[in-house]
Amino acid sequence: MIVVLLAVAGALGAVSRFVIDSFVKSKLKNAVFPWGTVGINITGSLLLGFLAGLVVLQDGSTDLQMVIGTGFCGGYTTFSTASVETVRLVQSGRHSLALINLVGTLVVAGGACAAGFALASVV
Incomplete structure (x- = not known):
């Protein structure tokens, strides 16, 4: 059952990424910088850090972490696209x-992950 949930969560993450990135691109039609991808990677890292914090600090469900962390966040975040967009720039x-895209995404997404982890310690 976990494998099915993992696949469904991955699909939902990928669809969410597509919808959000398309929305951002429609609002920022002339933007050269890949704002959608950056935002997606930051929010996905925040969520993944929060989930990791729940498991490590609050004895949360490792199954939930696997389904949402690996499935949803794996489908949602897209560091490969960030790499391609960096090459295109x-x-x-x-x-x-x-x-800025390369270093900024890495630093801010890492910080978002740490913030999510810290947030889990207070819930």
């Missing part, structure tokens, strides 16, 4: 934006 001569 480099190819278009936008080296500063590429560096």
Whole structure:
């Protein structure tokens, strides 16, 4: 049953990513920077940190962490797309934006994960 839930959660995560990224792109039609992907990776990292914190600090369900963390967050977050978007920024001569995308996403998503973990300690 866990495998089925994992697959469904992964599909929901991927669909959520598509819908959110499409929405952001429709609102920021002329944006060069990949705001949708950055936001998705940050919010997904926050959720994953929170889930990890629940399991580690609050004796939460490892099955829930697997389904939501691996399934939903795995389908939702997209560091491979962030990498491709960074390469595209480099190819278009936008080296500063590429560096901001690369380092910024990594740093802020890591911070969001840590914040989610810390948030789990107070619930």
